[in-house]
Amino acid sequence: MAGPEEVVEICAGAGGQALGLERAGFEHALAVELDENALNTLKHNRPSWKTALGDVANLATWKPSDYEGIDLLAGGVPCPPFTIAGKQLGATDERDLFAWAVELAGVVKPRALLLENVRGLSMPRFSGYRQHVLDRLAGLGYVASWRLLQASDYGVPQLRPRFVLVAINKDDAPYFSWPEPAEHVVTVGEAIGDLMASEGWEGATDWASKADKIAPTIVGGSKKHGGADLGPTRAKRAWREMGVDAMGVADAPPQPGATFEVGPKLTCEMVARIQGWSDDYEWTFTGRKTSRYRQIGNAFPPPVAAAVGTSIMRALRNEGDPAAGVPVDHDPIYLALRKAGGFVTQAQLIRAVGGIEVPELERRIGLLSRDFDLTIETRSAGPAYQLGGFKAFVGQSDHLRHDAFQKNLSSIS
Template identity: 70%
Template sequence: MTQHEVVEICAGAGGQALGLEKAGFEHALAVELDENACNTLRANRSSWKVAEGDVADPSVWDPADYRGVALLAGGVPCPPFSIAGKQLGANDERDLFAWAVEQVAVMRPRALLLENVRGLSMPRFAGYRQHVLDRLTQLGYVAEWALLHASDFGVPQLRPRFLLVALRPEDARYFHWPEPVGPPPTVGETLVDLMQADGWRGADAWAKKANKIAPTIVGGSKKHGGADLGPTRAKRAWAEMGVDALGVADAPPTADAPVDHVPKLTCEMVARIQGWSAEYPWEFTGRKTSRYRQIGNAFPPPVAHAIGVAIMRAFQHEGRPRELENTEHDPLYKALRSSADFVTPERLMKSADISDVAELERRIGLLSRDFDLEIKTEGSKTRYKLGQFRAFIGQDDHERHDLFLQHRARIS
């Protein structure tokens, strides 16, 4: 292996891949489930090895073959944590976050980078996050979570992403989250050249109206209909900027279109809003709806580039070293996990600094959605004991296998 090779899981159509490549990483392997996204990867980088199929299927690839790779990276499925979804977390057959973390034990990469939606940062998943941190600590890594906004890195849309970076202690001291680069361009500034490409005379006036950044682009999934620009709130935001969000156009407005025409965006325009540009060139293959989903589900290349550079600098021990701190996301989880026996509510409340019994019960309820939780009641006394993490981490008998096969046609 070369010094800075990356294995990327759930690679999608290449947003993260392109950013990491620009940061100096070379792809040893890209693993992706969607056939159309794999075709896009191959069309843009014929030299890359692309493995098509379920990333957790041993017949698709063997993580042990890539032991010692510099970086294990990926954008594992978002629906288990999405605010717009049911937030099933460890009980969602699409949840691969814990499985990806477990591959660190097999591959022993120099660094790990995983990205997901903002929902994973919510209190609902505090125990899940703490489990991930504790597992990586057990494996000898220093891990951190951070919420980054694509708009801080020149991308003209909101798009908050929650990232996990883990490095070995000697490198972690030199890792610093990337600093914002300044305000992003507006939608109008970003797209005016594409809007007037076919001679539309209203493009300049439209660009002045589209004077904000975009709401988060939503790629959607195979179980939903054709491409459009997101839920009702997003459609209203697009309408205020003079964009028809009910679908995606095949081409920009023509010279015959009225000056006050309300255009739809093309896939090329959506890609521009996601951060692809002359600086980050890329071509998408497949039919329009597939191209839109590939683009909409991607990690913006400029953000991936910024994170990749930060990891590369940590590898090279650039900059001022910092003191490493243990980040705590859920003291209640830690209080339960540290005891091999049942724990009283009083002890839990003291350990987690909880003053209200109802709040303790609420947080116990959140934990019980991702972990087995035993409750022992003797008379008026109740005690709690934390059991196994419910997430799929590679177990042969996990229900994820049957659920995945059952819903395979609509997973993207």
């Protein structure tokens, strides 16, 4: 009888995805993480697991070829290259490891690949980037698809949209389907009302009634931007409407007789509940308060990871009825340029994509040029375009990522 399905997890963080995948039935062959505080939490909770500390793209940290044929390669690679609140540098951001992780699948040759990131990666800005990923995975023998998942659909009391990529080998892919949302939506008051009352605060019941809502996305922040709070101005306003003071994190639940102008602050334990940790997903976070908050806020909610992991597990075990196929949404401009293999005139592109207006075409060409080398040739009849190489780091020894990564290492999280 075959042994249990195993996973190698890159950019493992403090263990949100790890715990969810364990719940889905996977055993960890290795977990790799850059941040020592997060890895300490992971090791504290699962001391028997093999772990590696350091830059996941550095062969001195681990040797991917040692894990060839693993059942699942998974990870939550850095979000800043794609976040809507950031510069959306994508392929030219030294923290971008998404394209590298896709190439890693060609080395490790897992039966399945799971990568998650922020909603920004789903936006039109990155349509060419996404298409390149799908094309590359198809070339490696995988059937891949993207899905924007809301954490609140899987028992987590916050919105927290995550853009998830799942790629499965062609034999098992027909058995994969995205997880269905849970029937019950959990609210903040329901999730942490008992913690608010745990020290005897008399206002806990009324507070829980006011907080009978879904929370905005918990923001973990970064080493670069200081201490713990619950996010930008818009998020703070939403927290205030629920009776939560979002300007920082409390050391303890409210005490008897406590009164507040806005409401109590949340403790790290409360934030962890809102992020999906609970009695069903027990976990202990180590380190100082700000570090613990950052570990929690940057994690992939365990119930969401469990839901996706369970769907992947069923596919690998060929459970259920196979589907006919996975629809693929192509970026028509990228596709036309890639197929041409040479220069494509503006008029040809307009015809290929169905009559797009020139200003919109130029805007989208500009977006593509941020992630791909793009040559523009001026001709008498108008410009012509040629698609070149992908700018992202995919393992090149001379890529600018290496110097930039070392220069900014102290602020990368």
